[in-house]
Amino acid sequence: MDPIKSLKMTTLAENLVMAGGLGQWGFSLLLELEDARGDPRKIMLDTATEAKGLLHNIEHMELDIGDIDCLVLSHNHYDHTSVNVPIVEATGGVKVYAHPSVFESHIIKNAKGKTREIGVPKGQGIPEIEAAGGEVLLSRSPVEVVPGVWTTGEVPRRTFETPMDLKEGNQILTEVDGEWMQDTIVDDQSLLMDLGGFGAVVVSGCAHAGPVNILNHVKELGGFPEVACYVGGTHLSGRSDEYLERSITELGGFGFKILSPCHCTGFKATAKIWRAYPDEFVLNYCCREIDPLDPPKNRII
Ligand SMILES: [Fe+2]
Ligand SMILES: [Fe+2]
Secondary structure (H helix, E strand, O other): OOOOOEEEEEEEEOOOEOOOOOOOOOOEEEEEEEOOOOOEEEEEEOOOOOHHHHHHHHHHOOOOOOOOOEEEOOOOOHHHHOOHHHHHHHHOOOEEEEOHHHHOOEEEEOOOOOEEEOOOOOOOOHHHHHHOOOEEEEOOOOOEEEOOEEEOOOOOOOOOOOOOOOOOOOEEEEEEOOEEEEOOOOOOOOEEEEEHHHEEEEEEOOOOOOHHHHHHHHHHHHOOOOOOEEEEEOOOOOOOHHHHHHHHHHHOOOOOOEEEEEHHHOHHHHHHHHHHOOOOEOOOOEOOEEOOOOHHHHOOO
16 A cells, blocks of 8 residues: 555544534544645545534635545445535535445334434435536445545454444344345445555544454555554444443554544543543544644644
8 A cells, every 4th residue: 555645634523513613413524635646635534414514614624625536435324424415516526435335225223113214315315416416436345545545445344343332122224135134334434544654544434343343454454563543433332331441442452643533432432542542542523633743733622
């Protein structure tokens, strides 16, 4: 994997917020980088739930998304895919990378049998993205979205981790070839890149594949001995104390310099990660900028 030259990450949508930003339940991140050839690039990961907060934060940070190189969708959930069309429209047409299952139906069914769609909302799917000028590129395997930045593709599930914590009696289901099956969120994928001497960087949406599974997969894909930086959701929200302790202990084995869990990590797990790794922990919130090569900028305020 050819190393990229520089990287700045700005959180465009997140649960937490500092002065000036607008928070929401959802996630979106902008990566601004110099790619493996030294060319400037912009990649947007996910489009959150509400256009209002997302577009406000983009304007507040004086960011221009009109020239992004691509939009990558980490997985199907509505809190990552609800503003697809406005973003594609704002770019005047852009490549949109996703796993094919992102655009299938995904529902949650409660103990009483009541169902609710939790995937890509109506009006934000492939036909509407294409009508807005977007080019949808579907793949189950890793894809190099700009020189030096790759998607993980499907992540092998080899650890204790499960896709999400569900209340008693609740099920998540997806339609495969006309049949409703248990949803393993097979589409969950992250971005990975080698930031030269700094090391490997991973950016995730919700990490339904499990952060430990994802990080192991990244090490294999890139031939990395360690992973220097993780930014994104971990889906540790609502997990048992035992599950949390196990996850947090295993995260300690990757050699992080920066660990910035956010979104579906939840407050309890975030606080525990901070206590376990105070020197590596970087608090994330709307409009947070993380520059791995500029450590003083990344400290907790
Ligand atoms: Fe999710
Ligand atoms: Fe999420």
